[in-house]
Amino acid sequence: TTSIRTLYQRTSEVQPTNLTVAGWVRTVRDSKTFGFIEVNDGTFFKSLQIVFEDTLENFKEVAKLGVGAAIIVTGDLVMTPNQKQPFELKATQIVIEGECPPEYPLQKKRHSFEYLRQIAYLRPRTNTFGAVFRVRSLAAYAIHKFFQERSFVYAHTPLITASDCEGAGEMFRVTTLDPVHPPKTENGEVDFKEDFFGKMASLTVSGQLSAETFAMAFRDVYTFGPTFRAEKSNTPRHAAEFWMIEPEIAFADLEDDMRLAEDMVKFVINYVLENAKEEMAFFNQFVDKGILERLQGVASADFGRVTYTEAVQILEKCGKKFEYPVYWGCDLQTEHERYLTEEHFKKPVFVTNYPKEIKAFYMRMNEDGKTVAAMDLLVPGIGELIGGSQREERLEVLLERMAELGLKEEDYWWYLDLRRFGGTRHAGFGLGFERLIMYLTGMTNIRDVIPFPRTTGQAEF
Ligand code: 4AD
Ligand code: MG
Numbered sequence: 162t163t164s165i166r167t168l169y170q171r172t173s174e175v176q177p178t179n180l181t182v183a184g185w186v187r188t189v190r191d192s193k194t195f196g197f198i199e200v201n202d203g204t205f206f207k208s209l210q211i212v213f214e215d216t217l218e219n220f221k222e223v224a225k226l227g228v229g230a231a232i233i234v235t236g237d238l239v240m241t242p243n244q245k246q247p248f249e250l251k252a253t254q255i256v257i258e259g260e261c262p263p264e265y266p267l268q269k270k271r272h273s274f275e276y277l278r279q280i281a282y283l284r285p286r287t288n289t290f291g292a293v294f295r296v297r298s299l300a301a302y303a304i305h306k307f308f309q310e311r312s313f314v315y316a317h318t319p320l321i322t323a324s325d326c327e328g329a330g331e332m333f334r335v336t337t338l339d340p341v342h343p344p345k346t347e348n349g350e351v352d353f354k355e356d357f358f359g360k361m362a363s364l365t366v367s368g369q370l371s372a373e374t375f376a377m378a379f380r381d382v383y384t385f386g387p388t389f390r391a392e393k394s395n396t397p398r399h400a401a402e403f404w405m406i407e408p409e410i411a412f413a414d415l416e417d418d419m420r421l422a423e424d425m426v427k428f429v430i431n432y433v434l435e436n437a438k439e440e441m442a443f444f445n446q447f448v449d450k451g452i453l454e455r456l457q458g459v460a461s462a463d464f465g466r467v468t469y470t471e472a473v474q475i476l477e478k479c480g481k482k483f484e485y486p487v488y489w490g491c492d493l494q495t496e497h498e499r500y501l502t503e504e505h506f507k508k509p510v511f512v513t514n515y516p517k518e519i520k521a522f523y524m525r526m527n528e529d530g531k532t533v534a535a536m537d538l539l540v541p542g543i544g545e546l547i548g549g550s551q552r553e554e555r556l557e558v559l560l561e562r563m564a565e566l567g568l569k570e571e572d573y574w575w576y577l578d579l580r581r582f583g584g585t586r587h588a589g590f591g592l593g594f595e596r597l598i599m600y601l602t603g604m605t606n607i608r609d610v611i612p613f614p615r616t617t618g619q620a621e622f
Contacts, residue, residue, distance in 0.1 A: 164204035168238070168248070177238040182209060182250060185231055185286065186261070188269050191224040198223075200232065206292060206439035210249040211236070217255060228269055229261030229286070274609050281613055281622050289448065292440035293610055296433055297598050303432035304385060304406055304594075307425050313408060314382045316375040318368030320389075323360055324572065326370050327521050331390040332363035333401075364389035367591060368407050370523075370576055373552065376409035376587050377579050383408040385594075395617055397606040398495070398543065400595060402615040409589035415525075415534045415551040418588035419511050422538055422547050423464050425592070426509070430460045433601055449603025455541075456601070458508075465510035467501070469493075469532065472512050475505055492519045498537075498544035509540045522566050523576075524550040526558050536590070543600050549590020556580040 162181045167174070184202030191197075198211040211234050213223055226232070236252040266280050267287060277284040284290040308315065321335050337357040338344065344355040353361045368384035375382040384407045392399040408421060434441060434456060445453040467475070476487040476497055481504075485494045493501075493512070502510050514532040517524070524533035538547035553559040559580060563570065570577065598610040608614040613622040 162233070165200075165202045165207070165209045166205035168209060169205055169207060172248070175238065179235060179253070180238060180250075181233060181235045182211075183231075183233045183258075184209070186226050186228055188228065189224070189226050196224050198226065198232075198234075200234065201291075203286075203291065206288070206295070206443065207246075210246050211252050211255070212239075212249050213252040213255060217252065219255065219257070222257060223255050226257065227261040227263055227265060229265045229267060230257065231259035231261075232257055274606065278608055278614075285612070288443060290609075292437075292443050293598065293602055293604060294612065296437050296440055296602055297594075297610065299433055299436050300429050300598060300601060301385070301594070303429045303436075304425070306432070307428045308381075308383045308408065312381065314375065314379040316368075316372055316379075316382045316384050318365070318371035318384045318386065320365050320387065321358075321362050322365045322371075323358065323362050324370055324576070325363070326365070326367040326523075328566065328568070329366070329390075331392060332366060333389050333391050335362045335364060366390050367405065369409065369589060369591065372407050372409040372589065373576070373579060373587065376411045376589070377583065377585070380411045381408070382410075393617065396495075397608075398596060398599075400607050400611060400614055400616055403607075403611070404594035406592045406594060407589060409587060411585050411587040413551075413588045414586055415513065415536060415588055418549050418551065418590055419464075419466075419513075419536055419538075422511075422536075422549065422590050422592070423509075426538070426546075426597075427460045429597065430456050430601065434460070444603050452603045459540075462508065464538070465502075465506040465508055466513065467506070467510055468513050469515045472497075472501055476500065479505070490516050490518065493537075495544045498539045499541070502539040502544070503541045507541070509538060509546075511536050511538050517562075520550070522562050522568055523552050523559070525553045526562065534588075538590075540600055542603070542605075543596050545593075546596050546600060547590050547592045549588065551586070551588040554580055554584045554586055556584070 162183045163175060165182060182200065182202060184200040187199040187201050187208050189196060189198050195214045199208040200211055201208040217223060233256040234250060234252050235254040236250045238248050239251050240248050267283055285294055325332055338355060344352040346352045366388055368386060372382055372384050386404065387402055388405045389402050392401055410417060410421065441453055473487060473489050481500060483496050487497060513536045514527060515535045516531060517533045520533050520535045524535050526533055534551035536549050537545050540546045553562065556577065595607050595610050599607060604610050608616065
C-alpha cells in the first residue's frame with residue numbers, strides 16, 4: 162500500500178495507476194451512480210478523496226459505509242489542479258475491512274474537548290488530536306536529536322526509587338504490603354522491612370539525582386521519561402503522570418544551564434515548524450490564531466532574564482491585583498508568572514536566584530546566603546516550562562542545607578559521595594514535556610496533550 166503522506170509529499174515518485182491505499186473513512190457522499198469518500202490513513206494530516214462509481218461490484222455497500230469504517234482502496238491517481246485537493250483516487254476496487262455502525266461516537270462535526278476526553282481511546286482519530294500527537298512524537302524525536310547531536314548520553318533513570326528529589330511530599334507509594342493489614346513493628350508502625358524493597362519506595366518525581374551520577378561519568382547527559390506526582394491541585398497544567406526531560410551537565414554553571422535550555426527550546430520549535438507544517442497550520446487556524454508567528458518570533462529572539470528579586474519588584478509595582486500577595490520570599494504563583502512573561506516581558510523569560518526557602522535542597526547557595534542559583538523558564542500561555550539550577554557541589558554546604566531541612570544523610574549517602582569522589586561544578590534542568598506540547602500547539606489543557614491523562618480521579622483507558 163501507498164501512504165497518503167507519500168502521495169502528498171512525493172507525488173512525482175508515485176506510480177499513478179493501480180495503487181492501493183488503506184485507511185479509515187472520514188466522510189461519504191453518494192448519489193445514485195457515483196460517490197466520494199474522504200479517507201485518512203493517519204500517515205498525513207490531510208485526507209485523500211476517493212471517487213467511486215456504480216461499476217464497483219459492491220457499490221451499494223460502499224455507498225452505505227459509515228464514518229470510521231476501515232477500507233482498502235485500489236485505483237488510479239487523477240490530478241485535479243483546479244480543485245481544492247491536488248488529486249483524487251479513482252477507485253477500481255474497494256475492500257471493506259471493518260464496518261463502523263452509526264453509533265460510532267465520532268461523527269463529522271466539531272466535538273468539544275471535554276466530550277473527547279471521555280472517549281480518549283478514539284480521539285487520536287480526530288484532526289485536533291491527530292495533530293497534537295504527531296507534534297508530540299516529533300517533539301520527542303527533536304529532543305533526542307538535539308542532545309544526541311551534542312553527544313549527550315541518554316541515561317535511563319529508575320521509575321521506582323527510595324529518594325525524594327524535590328522534597329515536596331508528592332510521591333506515590335510503591336508497596337507489596339497489604340494495605341488493610343500491613344505488618345507492624347513492635348511499636349505499632351508499619352514495618353517496611355517486610356516490604357518488597359525492604360524500605361519505603363515510591364514512584365520517582367524526577368530523574369535528576371540519578372542523572373547527576375551519570376553526569377559525573379559522562380559530563381553531558383539527559384533523561385527523558387515519565388515522572389509521577391500526587392498533585393492534588395486540579396489545574397490545566399498539572400498531571401499526576403508526566404514526562405520530563407532532564408539534562409545534567411558537568412563543569413558547568415547556571416549561565417551554561419540557561420544557554421542550553423534556550424538552545425533546546427528553540428531547536429524543538431524550529432524542528433516542529435519545519436516538520437509538522439500541516440499540523441501547525443491547523444493549530445494556527447483553529448486552536449490558537451497567531452501561534453505560528455509567535456513561535457517563529459520566540460525561535461529568533463533572545464529570551465529575557467530577570468532575578469527573582471527584580472521580578473518581585475516588577476510585580477509589586479505593576480498595580481495589578483493578584484489573588485496571592487507578592488512579597489520577597491513568596492513562591493511565585495501561576496498568575497505572577499504569567500504576568501511577568503505575558504504582560505511585562507512579552508516573551509520567554511528566565512527568573513533566577515530564588516530564595517532558598519522555596520527551592521529544593523540540592524540547589525547551589527549564592528554568596529548572599531539567602532538565594533540559590535536556580536532558574537525557572539516562564540513562557541506566555543503556560544507559566545513555568547522549565548525548572549533548573551546549578552547544584553551544590555560543596556559537601557559541607559550541602560550537609561548544612563540538608564540538616565536545616567531535616568533530610569537524613571543516610572538516605573542520600575551515594576548522592577553525597579558524588580561530592581567526595583571527584584565532585585565538580587554542575588547544573589541541570591527539568592522541562593515538562595506536556596507543557597512544551599501545550600506551548601507548541603496552543604492547547605490549553607494538559608489533559609489534551611497526553612494520550613491517556615492521569616489526574617485526580619482519572620486513571621481510565
Ligand atoms: O520544577 P520541577 O519540580 O523540577 C524538578 O523536578 C527538577 N528536579 C528538575 C531538574 O533540575 N532536573 O519540575 C520541572 C518541570 C516544571 O518546570 C514543569 O514544566 C514540569 O516539570 N512539571 C509538571 N508538568 C506537569 N504536571 C506536573 N504535575 C508537573 N510538575 C512539574
Ligand atoms: Mg519548579
